[in-house]
Amino acid sequence: SQQxxxxxxxxxxxxxxxxxxxxxxxxxxxxLQWYRQNSGRGLVHLILIRSNEREKHSGRLRVTLxxxxxxxxLLITAxxxxxxxxxxxxxxxxxxxxxxxxxTGTSLTVIP
Amino acid sequence: DTAVSQTPKYLVTQMGNDKSIKCEQNLGxxxxxxxxxxxxxxxxxxxxxxxxxxIINETVPNRFSPKSPDKAHLNLHINSLELGDSAVYFxxxxxxxxxxxxxGQGTRLTVV
Numbered sequence: 348s349q350q351x352x353x354x355x356x357x358x359x360x361x362x363x364x365x366x367x368x369x370x371x372x373x374x375x376x377x378x379l380q381w382y383r384q385n386s387g388r389g390l391v392h393l394i395l396i397r398s399n400e401r402e403k404h405s406g407r408l409r410v411t412l413x414x415x416x417x418x419x420x421l422l423i424t425a426x427x428x429x430x431x432x433x434x435x436x437x438x439x440x441x442x443x444x445x446x447x448x449x450x451t452g453t454s455l456t457v458i459p
Numbered sequence: 460d461t462a463v464s465q466t467p468k469y470l471v472t473q474m475g476n477d478k479s480i481k482c483e484q485n486l487g488x489x490x491x492x493x494x495x496x497x498x499x500x501x502x503x504x505x506x507x508x509x510x511x512x513x514i515i516n517e518t519v520p521n522r523f524s525p526k527s528p529d530k531a532h533l534n535l536h537i538n539s540l541e542l543g544d545s546a547v548y549f550x551x552x553x554x555x556x557x558x559x560x561x562x563g564q565g566t567r568l569t570v571v
């Protein structure tokens with residue numbers, strides 16, 4: 348399977364704390380992306396990191412990529428109740444015609 | 460204006476019926492996708508269309524047939540519906556294949 352796997356499957360934190368989610372994948376990649384899905388809604392793109400990049404920031408989001416370990420992490424700092432959602436990593440492997448393969452997701456609950 | 464819109468949002472139908480889900484994007488993107496999300500939130504790619512041409516069919520049963528009358532529309536027709544087809548189906552589009560994807564709100568299909 349080319350899908351990624353997120354860890355943990357579920358995470359519950361207090362508002363104001365940081366949340367870290369990890370994604371592991373199996374094949375070499377062109378890029379890796381993180382998406383958020385609120386309950387009953389479609390996915391929203393958060394950030395993309397290319398295979399030659401190691402870290403990217405966007406607002407309260409920080410993404411790292413370690414291609415030697417085939418893993419990525421998403422850090423949400425100073426979490427808010429509105430961050431409650433499922434978070435998915437999506438890998439675009441090399442040589443597959445740039446297809447998206449989504450991971451299993453992390454369900455984040457931020458308690459006010 | 461909604462960027463990627465799907466209709467209907469909910470679809471309840473009996474086994475053996477044929478149904479269609481419509482998708483339209485007003486972003487001017489050349490690439491569109493269909494994804495299936497199961498009850499465990501796992502997202503699986505079904506089809507990708509790049510400028511109206513089918514790129515990849517990820518071993519989806521031939522009861523599923525995508526139709527793209529123009530590059531702004533990618534409809535999904537399903538024949539002889541089965542219980543296992545119950546899921547949420549998402550349409551998405553991207554400007555460049557394998558990069559930031561914009562998702563519709565999803566169509567929850569329930570086969571009874």
